[in-house]
Amino acid sequence: MKYASQKVAYWFFASAILLLSLQIVYGFIMGFAHLGYDGWHSVIPFNTARAVHTNLLVVWILLGFMGSAYYIIPEEAQHELVSVKLAYIQLISFLAVGVTAIVGYHLNYWEGRKFLEIPRPLDWLVVINVLTFLGIILATLYKGKKRTTTSLVMTMGLVFAALLYLPGMIWFDNQTMDSFFRWWVVHLWVEGVWELIMGGILAFLLIKLTGVDREVIEKWLYVIVGLTFLSGILGTGHHYYYIGVGKIWLIVGGIFSMLEPLAFLAMALFAVGMYRKGEKKHPNKLALYWTLGTAILSFVGAGLLGMAHTLPQVNMYTHGTLVTAMHGHLAFWGAYGMIVFSFITFAMPNLTGRKLYDTAIGQLAYWLTNVGMIGMTIAFGVAGVAQVYLERKVGLEFGAVQQEIEVHFFILILTASMFATGILLFIYEFFRFGKPNNEAIGIEE
Amino acid sequence: MLSKSQARTFFLGGTIVTFAIFLGLSWNSLSNDVPKQTNPQNLTDQVIRGKHLWESNNCMGCHTIFGEGAYYAPELTKVFERRGEGYMKAVLTSKQPWAPRGRKMVAYGFTDEEASDLIKFFKWIGEVDLNGFPPKPDVKR
Numbered sequence: 289m290k291y292a293s294q295k296v297a298y299w300f301f302a303s304a305i306l307l308l309s310l311q312i313v314y315g316f317i318m319g320f321a322h323l324g325y326d327g328w329h330s331v332i333p334f335n336t337a338r339a340v341h342t343n344l345l346v347v348w349i350l351l352g353f354m355g356s357a358y359y360i361i362p363e364e365a366q367h368e369l370v371s372v373k374l375a376y377i378q379l380i381s382f383l384a385v386g387v388t389a390i391v392g393y394h395l396n397y398w399e400g401r402k403f404l405e406i407p408r409p410l411d412w413l414v415v416i417n418v419l420t421f422l423g424i425i426l427a428t429l430y431k432g433k434k435r436t437t438t439s440l441v442m443t444m445g446l447v448f449a450a451l452l453y454l455p456g457m458i459w460f461d462n463q464t465m466d467s468f469f470r471w472w473v474v475h476l477w478v479e480g481v482w483e484l485i486m487g488g489i490l491a492f493l494l495i496k497l498t499g500v501d502r503e504v505i506e507k508w509l510y511v512i513v514g515l516t517f518l519s520g521i522l523g524t525g526h527h528y529y530y531i532g533v534g535k536i537w538l539i540v541g542g543i544f545s546m547l548e549p550l551a552f553l554a555m556a557l558f559a560v561g562m563y564r565k566g567e568k569k570h571p572n573k574l575a576l577y578w579t580l581g582t583a584i585l586s587f588v589g590a591g592l593l594g595m596a597h598t599l600p601q602v603n604m605y606t607h608g609t610l611v612t613a614m615h616g617h618l619a620f621w622g623a624y625g626m627i628v629f630s631f632i633t634f635a636m637p638n639l640t641g642r643k644l645y646d647t648a649i650g651q652l653a654y655w656l657t658n659v660g661m662i663g664m665t666i667a668f669g670v671a672g673v674a675q676v677y678l679e680r681k682v683g684l685e686f687g688a689v690q691q692e693i694e695v696h697f698f699i700l701i702l703t704a705s706m707f708a709t710g711i712l713l714f715i716y717e718f719f720r721f722g723k724p725n726n727e728a729i730g731i732e733e
Numbered sequence: 734m735l736s737k738s739q740a741r742t743f744f745l746g747g748t749i750v751t752f753a754i755f756l757g758l759s760w761n762s763l764s765n766d767v768p769k770q771t772n773p774q775n776l777t778d779q780v781i782r783g784k785h786l787w788e789s790n791n792c793m794g795c796h797t798i799f800g801e802g803a804y805y806a807p808e809l810t811k812v813f814e815r816r817g818e819g820y821m822k823a824v825l826t827s828k829q830p831w832a833p834r835g836r837k838m839v840a841y842g843f844t845d846e847e848a849s850d851l852i853k854f855f856k857w858i859g860e861v862d863l864n865g866f867p868p869k870p871d872v873k874r
Contacts, residue, residue, distance in 0.1 A: 533767065
């Protein structure tokens, strides 16, 4: 790396991991509430905790993507970001909107639509903010010397993500229409364009870490994002089974969402394959761990566990139960949480000049977070399957079933504590690197 | 072996074709299925006010309708049929926290008018044809 403007990425990463730790706090509030300890109810009722938990997730992942883009694009385009000042303004205003929204959720100010709870006036601020971000990225690419496939795929993902935010801002009187277009945002983000961003970041990391020829890696990047859209766009149908639209979606959604794991399988095979093929052994071992980890766990969490309940015959019973929470946790962590962590782990030594490539704390953070999250997924899965049978098959009343499955939330909190410890260690390591500086980047002052 | 430009063609071609099919199917759903399955003629002002209340209080943060939302409190798609108007009104207007089996709901203390808007919303929701969801329990005891 040799571009001074890449340093801005550091502040996006720092904000991202701090918001992640806040997200975990709200997760614990919900976990304890499920266990029967809802002491916070009068201040932070469950619906507040839930909105904060999921919105912080989206905000910190987006911050991670933006930070990665601010690092990757100058290097790929061989040109400084067109305006570093604007990038800082964009970060601060993004955080300000996020914090306002979260404070609002504590005051019953929201638009209670799952994942899109941000009230409409703030939506417009998000739009302006994201346009600023895209402006900086696109202008840099335009002025740059090179437009590589990696940077184009990533930018394409970011542009589409911004466009797809808009259908979520339309008011519908009809709940079916509301839900229909809400999934254009939520599904086409996480099972569509976010995978482009992830693929772009993964390709960049593999080029740097394995030393395999760019042409080979970028060819497979096309195959992966091709599989993503081929399956993911029509896979949206799995959200349309039971919302009041036709039965054609049972067939279309069923078939295409069964194909969705292929993109993640390709990503896993691709990452492991390139690692084996690569002759250069990059000293940043932890970054390699995270990169291979995200490729594999995203296949398990997003691919396999999604496939497990995506057929209409299964989904009829599992839809709207804790089975969804099982899939959701490992999917978001494995695919999007871990790719951001991979990039942070890769970028920090380059930004700061401290070569903490393979530390004991870094290793411990890696294993605690991943084993902890797999444990949480199992706890959710057991609770979810029990709920499906007792409530949907046997017909016990909701509350009675919740009491039966309460015990699994004890395991959830235990494994979540492991995960949280890992995150704290990761944050500790992050700050041990210190601040980014020009000397590390290799620029003469 | 596959070349880079073939891979790019696969990506662009696949994306354009599937997206075109997706738009076509969506158009069909919105123009044919929605009028047939959701009874839009019954979307009265009261139902719409109920939907506003449902959203502005983030009921989806605990409950689900059409199976969408959070998993802390019961599915409400068929709540009108299951509980009836009197029970629902009592819960919605209660100034004391409603806490069946110890799990608390925020005491919204809705007015009679707001409560009946919400009840009309749930009645409309319950009448939407959801291709068989929620399933009837089928294990014989």
